[in-house]
Amino acid sequence: MPEKNLAAENMLRRHLANPFLVLSLPVDAGIEQIERQGQKILMMLAAGMSESASYETPLGTRSLSEELVREAIAELRDPDRRLIHEWWARAWRKP
Amino acid sequence: MNIGAILLIMYLFSRFFKNKETTSPVSILAGQEISSRTIIVSVYTVVLFFIVTYTTMVYCQSYLDQIRSSWLRDIASFLVYIVIPIILLRCVPPWLAWRVLRHLGHSLPARFIFWFTPGKGKADLVGFGRLVEASRGHDPSATKPPPSTLKKRLRVFFMLGEQEPQGDLDAWAVAADALYAEISGDTQKAGNYRHSFNLLPRRSQVPRLIRIFAFEQFALHAARRGAWGTVDNCAAFGAGRSMPLLRLLARGHLTGSCNRALLVLYWIIAPCRLATFPYLRSLLSPQKSSDVQTVTPPDETFQIAHLRLLNDAAEGRPIELAQVLSIAAAWQSTFTSESYAATLARGMEVGARDSHGVADAIPEELLAELEELVAVATGGLPEELLENWEEWRETLVGTLVIRLRSRLFQKLEESADHFFDGDAEQAPPLLQCWDTWLAMHDATERLGYLMGTEDVATAWYGGLQITAWNGACRVSNTYGSKGNWISYLMFSWVVRVADIVEDAEAARVNRNNAATCGIPLYTTFESFLRLPLRIYKWFLGCLMRVCSFAWWGRETPRFLLNIRSALVNRITIVLPAGGAVVAVSIFLSLWSFSDLIVSSLMGLPILVAGIALLYILALRIEKKRQREGSHMAPEKEAEEIG
Numbered sequence: 229m230p231e232k233n234l235a236a237e238n239m240l241r242r243h244l245a246n247p248f249l250v251l252s253l254p255v256d257a258g259i260e261q262i263e264r265q266g267q268k269i270l271m272m273l274a275a276g277m278s279e280s281a282s283y284e285t286p287l288g289t290r291s292l293s294e295e296l297v298r299e300a301i302a303e304l305r306d307p308d309r310r311l312i313h314e315w316w317a318r319a320w321r322k323p
Numbered sequence: 324m325n326i327g328a329i330l331l332i333m334y335l336f337s338r339f340f341k342n343k344e345t346t347s348p349v350s351i352l353a354g355q356e357i358s359s360r361t362i363i364v365s366v367y368t369v370v371l372f373f374i375v376t377y378t379t380m381v382y383c384q385s386y387l388d389q390i391r392s393s394w395l396r397d398i399a400s401f402l403v404y405i406v407i408p409i410i411l412l413r414c415v416p417p418w419l420a421w422r423v424l425r426h427l428g429h430s431l432p433a434r435f436i437f438w439f440t441p442g443k444g445k446a447d448l449v450g451f452g453r454l455v456e457a458s459r460g461h462d463p464s465a466t467k468p469p470p471s472t473l474k475k476r477l478r479v480f481f482m483l484g485e486q487e488p489q490g491d492l493d494a495w496a497v498a499a500d501a502l503y504a505e506i507s508g509d510t511q512k513a514g515n516y517r518h519s520f521n522l523l524p525r526r527s528q529v530p531r532l533i534r535i536f537a538f539e540q541f542a543l544h545a546a547r548r549g550a551w552g553t554v555d556n557c558a559a560f561g562a563g564r565s566m567p568l569l570r571l572l573a574r575g576h577l578t579g580s581c582n583r584a585l586l587v588l589y590w591i592i593a594p595c596r597l598a599t600f601p602y603l604r605s606l607l608s609p610q611k612s613s614d615v616q617t618v619t620p621p622d623e624t625f626q627i628a629h630l631r632l633l634n635d636a637a638e639g640r641p642i643e644l645a646q647v648l649s650i651a652a653a654w655q656s657t658f659t660s661e662s663y664a665a666t667l668a669r670g671m672e673v674g675a676r677d678s679h680g681v682a683d684a685i686p687e688e689l690l691a692e693l694e695e696l697v698a699v700a701t702g703g704l705p706e707e708l709l710e711n712w713e714e715w716r717e718t719l720v721g722t723l724v725i726r727l728r729s730r731l732f733q734k735l736e737e738s739a740d741h742f743f744d745g746d747a748e749q750a751p752p753l754l755q756c757w758d759t760w761l762a763m764h765d766a767t768e769r770l771g772y773l774m775g776t777e778d779v780a781t782a783w784y785g786g787l788q789i790t791a792w793n794g795a796c797r798v799s800n801t802y803g804s805k806g807n808w809i810s811y812l813m814f815s816w817v818v819r820v821a822d823i824v825e826d827a828e829a830a831r832v833n834r835n836n837a838a839t840c841g842i843p844l845y846t847t848f849e850s851f852l853r854l855p856l857r858i859y860k861w862f863l864g865c866l867m868r869v870c871s872f873a874w875w876g877r878e879t880p881r882f883l884l885n886i887r888s889a890l891v892n893r894i895t896i897v898l899p900a901g902g903a904v905v906a907v908s909i910f911l912s913l914w915s916f917s918d919l920i921v922s923s924l925m926g927l928p929i930l931v932a933g934i935a936l937l938y939i940l941a942l943r944i945e946k947k948r949q950r951e952g953s954h955m956a957p958e959k960e961a962e963e964i965g
Contacts, residue, residue, distance in 0.1 A: 235695050236636035243630060286627045287634060307675040314673075315666065315685050319626040319657075 244285045247300035247310075248317035250292065252283055255314045255321075259305070266301040270294060286320050360438070360445075368412055368441045375408040416440040420451070421536050422594060430455045447530060450495020454537060460506050463499040464754055492753045493808040494520070494529050498537035500754060505544045514553070515761045517541060520560060522764070522812050535563035542569045543598055551576040552641075568593040575606045583607060625653035633692065636699050644700035644773075648708065648720050651693050655719045658686055690722060697727050704773055728774055735766040735782055743794040750801045757809050760798075763791065764816060771823070780824040788829060791817050795833075799840065811840035 248255055251265045272280030273294055282289040304310045383403050390396040416439045424433035434452045437443070453463040501516030520529055538561030545553035546569070555573035558566045568589035575581035583606075590596060590603050623631075629650050635642050663682055670678025704724065708715055715721045742759045743751065751759075767787065771779040795813035798806050814837035821829035
């Protein structure tokens, strides 16, 4: 197999773990909506519902975990971090 | 047979009671350095040749007699009785050693059988042993426990060689290390070592068995990894029956189409049929499992293309530099003053503490990603960018190219710092020298390829000249003959770069330095002539020795030595004289086969024409050698820069 590039892999993973993609929310979602969506996904994950086990990204579906959801909520609570994620999420939006 | 028995007894005596391990008592009689192995293998070859010829004669004579045309019968007889036995004697020992015994895991018997290959020297025997060890997953450069006395004696007896960690680093050793790196999973290192063979000048000869065995293994390992580009490169450099098949398999997997009939034919002819069968089947089956290329949807945005490139880079798939730069150019359109203001406004809406900092950090973050992509991308800079550089300088693409340039310089500087990082007392291992030199070489080549000759000249006069030149000299002077092969490549490369940057002095001195390494350069035809030349030189040496003993009963007088030297070293004399000897021998042997050529008096004009042709060829070779400076220079220390 060809040799993997760790730096590129980390960058890709960061983009595909964009909080707006993880929570399947639009970039203009308010903080209450974010919290509500996050809790909903966490509950669905805890209940073991199959539709909550993955999320859509520009490169296909990825598996979802509780850590990923909690991390996404925490990232969006910080306004500076949210601004960066918003910028990237706009770029990943499908035309 | 009696002569063979006598020689064998002499050989046994010389092995166990003489200090010299490779010199036979025959050398004393012949006045030449002839190893006992050469004598034994020669006797064995001649005896076996007659046995094979006699056997074929018994079985084939009746068939040959049925050929009506006498000249056709003669040619067929020559092929059956002379050519085929020679081919068999030459090809069977390495085939048996590599394809059968090594394959079954018997490395010592494999080396023993290889010992009987005619025309192979000690370097080949040791190198073959290393390659066998490497192919079985053992480090060919590792320190081995000292062998037992019996094993040591057997090794000395059969000249199987001691595998010291600080042994010679010749073509065999580099091939063995490349194979070991490939088997260990270090594909980058393996690729670097393989690349060493591409650095050799056109005329230099890599032993054919390396091209057959080692490159077949490289290609098969690369095929297992799915790296069909590497398979194609290996097949282009390799030799032997498997290479056409591997080349066709690689083309088939890369392009998705190939000539199926030819593929099956090559597969039948080639060795390693079991190993290559899955690849053949995958190409012949209706749904080909060729390398899945990333298919770009037509409506894909450049942002998604950016993500896809990151994905390809993460997976280790090749990405094109031009593609990365086109994406960078597209990103440029998103960094306008309006978009900057929009980010600030959005920052105020969400309550960001440092909207300016975020707005400034985003392009930097993007640049870092693109820089990572550019660093692993292949291919050159687009023509359009080079032609209109001033227009691009202030853009994202321009910044990226400038950063790439400084990264290339930095990489070159780091690799140059590591090259021969030691002094004569504490010199680094030879293989480490080669690793660090390859890194420096690659960095320079990449700089030249992407940024052009001017930047190479900047690096050259900024310190690369001294490092590359003096480092190569130190390797040559420290390791001597052990490092001849790699120091030759180092000097040749210095000459090449010096020619590019028009440093005439460096080119001249290093051309001489390269000649001191004593690596002979042959064309295929010249290498074909090597065996008769060696026999001719040996014959001449014997003649001189006999003359001097018969006439003076003491050492050969100087004038005879001078004559011998002229006859041996002047290629304009060697080739025609050698050719005449060979031609006369052939005519004498043909006498019994056919009356046609000799009786028709065609022999003399053919002989004269042949000698004239050889004389012209010799003149051409001598002129070419003088022009290229590739003659065998006397041993002397390489000349460093002042």
